[in-house]
Amino acid sequence: MLKIALTGADGLVGSRIVELLSPDFEFLPLPQSEMDITNVDQVKKVVGDTDFDIFFHLAAYTNVAGAEANRDLAFKINRDGTKNVFDVASAKGKKFVYISTDFIFDGKNPPYYEDSTPSPSGIYAASKFEGEKILSDEATIVRISYPYRASFEIKRDFFRTFKTYLEQKKPLTMITDSLMTPTFIDDIAYGLKHLFNNFTPGIFHLVGGNSLSPYDAATLVADKFGLDKSLIGKTTYEEYIKNKPGLPKLADIRSRKNVFWKMKTFEEGINEIIKQT
Numbered sequence: 565m566l567k568i569a570l571t572g573a574d575g576l577v578g579s580r581i582v583e584l585l586s587p588d589f590e591f592l593p594l595p596q597s598e599m600d601i602t603n604v605d606q607v608k609k610v611v612g613d614t615d616f617d618i619f620f621h622l623a624a625y626t627n628v629a630g631a632e633a634n635r636d637l638a639f640k641i642n643r644d645g646t647k648n649v650f651d652v653a654s655a656k657g658k659k660f661v662y663i664s665t666d667f668i669f670d671g672k673n674p675p676y677y678e679d680s681t682p683s684p685s686g687i688y689a690a691s692k693f694e695g696e697k698i699l700s701d702e703a704t705i706v707r708i709s710y711p712y713r714a715s716f717e718i719k720r721d722f723f724r725t726f727k728t729y730l731e732q733k734k735p736l737t738m739i740t741d742s743l744m745t746p747t748f749i750d751d752i753a754y755g756l757k758h759l760f761n762n763f764t765p766g767i768f769h770l771v772g773g774n775s776l777s778p779y780d781a782a783t784l785v786a787d788k789f790g791l792d793k794s795l796i797g798k799t800t801y802e803e804y805i806k807n808k809p810g811l812p813k814l815a816d817i818r819s820r821k822n823v824f825w826k827m828k829t830f831e832e833g834i835n836e837i838i839k840q841t
């Protein structure tokens with residue numbers, strides 16, 4: 565069985581991947597409490613002492629709005645931390661898989677495929693892109709977009725935020741003229757299963773089967789769960805980003821290289837969540 569050492573195993577995305585793929589791989593989580601990726605000595609010791617086939621790097625500073633105010637920390641974790649773990653894993657001759665984000669595209673010229681030119685527009689995006697650039701051609705970069713799952717108490721994904729607001733009868737103001745590509749995390753896991761078993765260096769987009777506006781996404785959530793659609797107000801992208809910089813406008817992300825796992829549309833993902841809960 566392949567041994568996969570991983571950072572970020574307790575996060576929104578990582579914890580579901582471990583949950584789903586534990587029958588297939590031996591996961592060796594390296595939590596921040598044992599190894600802060602910004603601490604070079606700790607990384608050398610822990611990664612050096614761990615026996616693994618693939619290093620799977622999910623850990624990141626993921627707060628998009630927070631990154632604007634904490635630029636140095638975002639770069640320290642997302643760029644320098646990635647360099648620290650990559651240097652040690654590659655010196656051991658191990659395979660490396662990095663999770664990146666669709667935010668590295670500025671959303672001005674969609675659609676975006678694996679070979680589209682990145683142009684990050686916020687600090688979080690810039691720091692994640694720096695992480696990509698550190699890796700050699702020998703690594704696999706997997707870009708994901710708006711990940712969501714059936715349940716996770718520790719951190720709300722966008723789907724849970726929409727649903728919770730509507731359940732609590734709180735108004736939501738959603739953008740009508742931008743696009744997002746929601747990605748069911750279970751699909752990311754099964755796509756990764758293929759990539760772990762058939763390690764291929766390069767960039768892959770593991771992203772949802774369709775793109776839609778946040779307004780349409782929230783409306784779909786309301787429809788599927790019988791919640792009150794009249795709580796969903798409308799706004800424009802230009803209005804919205806006055807208070808929230810770093811959000812790409814037309815995040816229509818697609819893949820030409822994922823020919824191995826069919827990714828669900830947002831509606832199919834919600835249907836699956838309804839089955840799972």
Ligand SMILES: NC(=O)c1ccc[n+]([C@@H]2O[C@H](COP(=O)([O-])OP(=O)(O)OC[C@H]3O[C@@H](n4cnc5c(N)ncnc54)[C@H](OP(=O)(O)O)[C@@H]3O)[C@@H](O)[C@H]2O)c1
Nearest residue numbers: 572574575576577578596600601622623624626664665708
């Ligand atoms: N969530 C999204 O919307 C989204 C979208 C596109 C791409 N991604 C990418 O997907 C990956 C996983 O995201 P996520 O949402 O699952 O993350 P998350 O829930 O915010 O979890 C982040 C993880 O990184 C760990 N971490 C943070 N700083 C660390 C450090 N200095 N040393 C070691 N570990 C550290 C955290 O450990 P602690 O729990 O100990 O703090 C946690 O396990 C990230 O690379 C992110 O950039 C996420």
